Every structure is written in C-alpha cells, then in structure tokens.
Amino acid sequence: MCLLNDSSTGSIYGPPLGVRGVIITSIREETPGVKTFTIASEDSGPIPHAVGQFITLVFTHHGKEERRSFSISSSPELNEPLAFTVKRIDNGAYSRLLTDRAAVGDKLFTTGAAGLFTLPINIAAKQIFFFAAGIGITPIFSIIKTLLHTHPDIQAVLVYSNRTREEVVFYKELQSLAEQFPGTFKIAFLFSTAFDLSRARLSKALLPILLKENALVHKNEMLFYICGPFAYMRMAIFSLEEQGIHADQIRKENFNTNDRAVHKTDPPDKTTHTATIKYLGKEHTFPVVYPDTILQAAKKNGLSLPYSCEVGRCGSCAARCTKGKVWLSYNEVLMDTDLAQGSILTCVGHPVDGDVTIEV
Numbered sequence: 001m002c003l004l005n006d007s008s009t010g011s012i013y014g015p016p017l018g019v020r021g022v023i024i025t026s027i028r029e030e031t032p033g034v035k036t037f038t039i040a041s042e043d044s045g046p047i048p049h050a051v052g053q054f055i056t057l058v059f060t061h062h063g064k065e066e067r068r069s070f071s072i073s074s075s076p077e078l079n080e081p082l083a084f085t086v087k088r089i090d091n092g093a094y095s096r097l098l099t100d101r102a103a104v105g106d107k108l109f110t111t112g113a114a115g116l117f118t119l120p121i122n123i124a125a126k127q128i129f130f131f132a133a134g135i136g137i138t139p140i141f142s143i144i145k146t147l148l149h150t151h152p153d154i155q156a157v158l159v160y161s162n163r164t165r166e167e168v169v170f171y172k173e174l175q176s177l178a179e180q181f182p183g184t185f186k187i188a189f190l191f192s193t194a195f196d197l198s199r200a201r202l203s204k205a206l207l208p209i210l211l212k213e214n215a216l217v218h219k220n221e222m223l224f225y226i227c228g229p230f231a232y233m234r235m236a237i238f239s240l241e242e243q244g245i246h247a248d249q250i251r252k253e254n255f256n257t258n259d260r261a262v263h264k265t266d267p268p269d270k271t272t273h274t275a276t277i278k279y280l281g282k283e284h285t286f287p288v289v290y291p292d293t294i295l296q297a298a299k300k301n302g303l304s305l306p307y308s309c310e311v312g313r314c315g316s317c318a319a320r321c322t323k324g325k326v327w328l329s330y331n332e333v334l335m336d337t338d339l340a341q342g343s344i345l346t347c348v349g350h351p352v353d354g355d356v357t358i359e360v
Contacts, residue, residue: 018280018304019058022047024106025081030169033088034135035099036073038081039108047082049113051075051146052139052225052253055084056308056316058109059094068094069308069316071138071253072113073170075146082113085169087135111306114316116333117227117253119143125223125249127155127216131202131236133228134162134169139253140227141170148181156181157214161190161202161228186214202232207239219244227253247335254313254332264312264329269352273324279305279360288351294326294358295346305346305360312348319346324356 021042028036041047049055054069074080088099102108117139128147132140137160147156162168168189178187188210194200202210215222224240226233233252240250270290277284277298286301288294295317298305308316312330318338326344328334334343344358 018306019109019111020047022108022110024102024104024108027102027104030085031167033099034085034169035088036083036085037098037102038074038083040081042107047110047112049076049082050118051077051142052118053113053115054139054308054314054316055082055113056111056306057094058111059097061093066094067111067308067316069114069314070098071142073138073142075142075149077146077150085135085138111316114306114308114314114318115139115253116315116318116338117143117225117251119147120223123151123154123223124221125154126221127157128223128225129211129214130156130158130160131207131224131226131228131232132158132160133202133232134167136227136229136232136253137169138227140225141173143225144185145173145177148177148185152181152184154184155216156185158185158187159190159202159207159210160187161192161232163192165189165191188214202236204235204239204242207236208243211240211243220246222249224250225252226250230254248337252332254309264348267327267329267350267352269327269350273351274355275351276323276355276357277303277305277360278358279303290350293329293347294344294349294351294356298346307347310347312345315345317346319344319358319360322357322359324351325353326350326356326358327352 022039023042024037025040026038030036049072054071056067056069059066070084070086073085074083086095086098089095130140130144144156174187178185190202192200226236237250272287272289274285275288275294284303286297288297295305295307306316308314313332315333320342321344326349328345329348
C-alpha cells in the first residue's frame with residue numbers, strides 16, 4: 001500500500017523535489033487511539049533529524065498535495081530507529097488513515113524532519129522543566145530520554161497532564177527512566193479525574209507550587225519546554241513569566257497548528273521583488289508578487305520547498321536570509337536570537353526593501 005495516493009483515481013503520484021520514500025517497519029499501540037510508527041528510508045540512506053523535531057508526510061487527495069506533520073518520539077543520539085507517534089483524531093483525515101489503515105511494509109513519502117523544539121547545542125541550564133498535556137508528550141519524550149543519557153549532570157522534571165492513568169502515553173517508559181535516573185529525573189502526573197482537585201489540572205495556582213517544590217537551582221539557571229493544546233501552553237507561559245522566567249528560557253511546540261485563526265498583517269512594502277532560493281545544491285530565482293508569500297511564489301514557479309502548517313506556527317519552512325530583508329506577517333516559532341541570525345519562515349515571509357537571497 002502506498003499512502004501517497006489519490007483516492008479519487010487510485011493512481012500513484014511520484015514525489016516532488018525534496019520528497020523521499022520511507023517504509024513502515026513496525027507499528028506499536030501505545031494507548032487506545034495512539035500508535036508509534038517506526039520507519040526506514042526506502043533507499044537505506046539516513047533521514048537527518050534531531051530530538052524534539054517532527055516529520056512531515058506528503059499525501060495527495062483528489063490530485064492535490066497535502067502535508068501533515070507528526071512529532072518524532074525516538075532519539076538519534078541513542079541510536080534508535082526513526083519513529084513518530086500519532087493520536088487518532090475523529091476529524092483528522094490522515095491521523096485516521098495512519099492509525100486505522102497503515103500496516104508494516106506500507107510506503108510513505110516525507111520531506112524529512114524539521115522543527116525548532118530541540119535541545120540547545122550547548123546547554124547552559126542546570127535544570128530543565130517539561131510541561132506536557134496528552135499527546136504533547138511525544139517530542140518531550142524524545143528530548144527527556146536523550147537529555148538523561150547524554151547530560152547526566154542536568155536535573156529534569158516532567159509535569160504531565162492527562163484525563164486518566166490509562167491515557168498516559170509512554171507511561172512504562174517514563175517510569176523506567178525515573179527508576180534508572182532517580183537522582184536527576186522526577187515526574188509529576190496530573191489527572192483531571194483525580195479526587196484532589198488542587199492537583200488535578202495544571203493551573204496558574206498549581207504551577208508556581210510545582211516549581212517551588214522541584215526547583216534545585218536559581219530560576220535563571222532553568223530552561224522550560226511546553227507542549228500541548230494552545231490554552232494549556234498559553235496558561236503555562238503566562239504563569240512562568242509571572243514567576244520571573246524570561247521568554248528566552250521558554251520553548252514551546254504548537255502541537256495543533258489549526259486550532260485557532262491567524263490574523264496576519266500586511267507587509268510595509270508590497271512592491272514586487274526577486275527571491276533567489278538556494279535549495280538542494282541549486283539556485284532558483286523568481287519574482288514574489290504581493291500578496292504571495294515567498295513559499296506561495298515558489299510553488300507557482302514549480303519549486304517545492306519544505307513546509308507544513310503555512311501559517312507561521314510549526315517551523316517546517318524555516319530558512320536563512322543571507323541577503324536582503326524578509327518581513328514576517330506572523331511568527332510563533334522563531335525566537336529573537338533566531339531572527340537576529342537571519343532565520344525566516346517562507347510561509348509568512350515577504351521580501352521588503354529589495355531583492356533577497358535565501359538558503360533552505
């Protein structure tokens with residue numbers, strides 16, 4: 001079975017530039033409705049990825065290309081084969097396709113791994129707090145097990161929210177890590193059905209208490225990772241900021257990039273400019289005509305660049321501007337340090353004040 005398949009015709013479409021085939025080598029059910037898929041490259045070549053990233057799969061439906069991203073739960077640093085974990089969503093066409101129909105040996109197509117929800121190259125923090133809700137544990141699980149094995153001097157605390165114990169994804173694995181690293185890893189499971197309501201859900205009242213109970217270093221020496229529904233992450237971020245945590249110490253992963261509307265603003269310069277894109281060893285030059293973004297202009301000129309959400313929330317389309325200036329109409333993933341180094345998002349990027357050169 002090939003899952004890059006147009007259901008209206010039954011025909012199989014060849015992958016566009018930058019897309020490669022992978023084979024499902026194993027499938028494991030984590031909890032009801034949640035499965036982990038291990039994959040291997042069809043050509044036996046490696047699929048570069050980092051802990052905490054996601055993999056973008058490419059599908060076609062009625063002749064139209066559609067992309068969906070799923071968080072990677074494996075760790076390349078621990079020599080684990082690449083695996084991603086999917087929760088079945090009732091109205092999620094491709095999460096249902098994978099959890100209901102995909103089988104070992106099936107072929108998928110991917111643009112590879114991307115995302116900025118990763119560990120810093122040089123970790124200055126001495127203690128890292130992880131806040132996860134539901135399936136938001138997936139990238140965090142990848143990061144935690146890597147951190148514990150590669151940085152045993154850093155303290156890790158996981159606060160993981162679910163409705164019931166039976167819905168905890170990776171429960172046995174997390175408990176095993178806590179037993180293996182008793183001096184450096186602590187877990188606080190929160191269940192919304194718990195009798196003690198004060199410890200049932202993460203809240204603006206409970207978060208500071210958990211922080212105080214588990215803090216082993218000064219707050220300036222901490223780092224925070226958050227993944228879950230938008231309201232959950234917003235509450236956690238506001239609560240941390242109220243405790244004096246700086247925005248640069250907080251990393252977030254927008255697990256559902258379609259859970260709310262995006263209000264984009266118009267660029268200050270709507271003049272047509274030329275974009276030169278360096279991608280896969282080749283240069284592509286084309287005009288970017290407002291209201292098209294750089295990504296939309298690339299598509300119109302036959303260039304398939306990496307992307308997923310197309311609204312500035314996931315980071316799949318992150319690239320680097322090496323010449324000129326790119327203005328972003330929306331951004332939830334790039335930090336000030338990323339922007340200062342020339343990072344941009346092609347899906348919401350517009351060239352302003354002249355032509356631009358971009359490396360993907």
